[in-house]
Amino acid sequence: MSTRAEVRNPAIQAVAAQLPSLREHARRTASGLSQWQLDWQPGPRSWSVGQCLEHLVIAHERYVPTVPRVLAEAKAAGHPATDQPWGTTFFGRFILKSVTPGSRSVPTGKAFMPASRARPQVLDAFVGTLDDLERWLCDADGLDLTKIKISSPMLRLIRYNLGEGFAIVVAHAERHLQQADRVKQRAGFPRA
Numbered sequence: 001m002s003t004r005a006e007v008r009n010p011a012i013q014a015v016a017a018q019l020p021s022l023r024e025h026a027r028r029t030a031s032g033l034s035q036w037q038l039d040w041q042p043g044p045r046s047w048s049v050g051q052c053l054e055h056l057v058i059a060h061e062r063y064v065p066t067v068p069r070v071l072a073e074a075k076a077a078g079h080p081a082t083d084q085p086w087g088t089t090f091f092g093r094f095i096l097k098s099v100t101p102g103s104r105s106v107p108t109g110k111a112f113m114p115a116s117r118a119r120p121q122v123l124d125a126f127v128g129t130l131d132d133l134e135r136w137l138c139d140a141d142g143l144d145l146t147k148i149k150i151s152s153p154m155l156r157l158i159r160y161n162l163g164e165g166f167a168i169v170v171a172h173a174e175r176h177l178q179q180a181d182r183v184k185q186r187a188g189f190p191r192a
Contacts, residue, residue, distance in 0.1 A: 007137065007138060022177065026177055027123065030122070033049060037190050048118070055108065055113070062112075067136050070149075071140060079148070087163075091160045095158075096171060130173075143162075150165050
């Protein structure tokens with residue numbers, strides 16, 4: 001899918017432009033790893049490569065019931081078309097800052113904790129989440145993403161706009177892919 005060529009909104013294009021590198025990063029990190037390598041943990045409180053991907057898939061699954069619904073509702077309500085970038089909210093800025101690579105680690109909610117073993121084909125499942133995101137970005141083009149609010153999958157009382165939600169998903173993915181890369185660089189990581 002070539003989202004960037006299809007959408008008019010520059011802010012959506014900017015998010016979509018990051019998806020190919022996320023796909024490539026994930027494949028470079030996890031392709032060809034055995035289940036043993038995917039599940040190897042550097043320590044009892046550290047995640048494996050597979051758990052990093054599994055966590056991202058779990059987080060995405062929490063968005064699946066919400067995003068397509070709010071997009072359909074916005075289209076049905078006849079939201080005025082716009083190609084303007086989305087605004088920001090207090091919670092959106094806070095969450096985006098907390099999931100951006102290099103920021104301080106934030107504890108993961110219990111519902112988002114991966115099992116000790118990654119699902120079979122976890123890499124494919126993660127890439128599928130990016131395919132969903134790409135479709136959602138195309139569907140969102142032309143909508144006023146500042147006015148479309150969603151609840152955080154972590155805590156329903158926290159709300160931010162859909163544009164921020166898209167940016168959060170991408171930053172969160174990059175953060176955990178970098179974490180997975182660091183796992184592979186650890187001294188005890190099984191090489192074969």
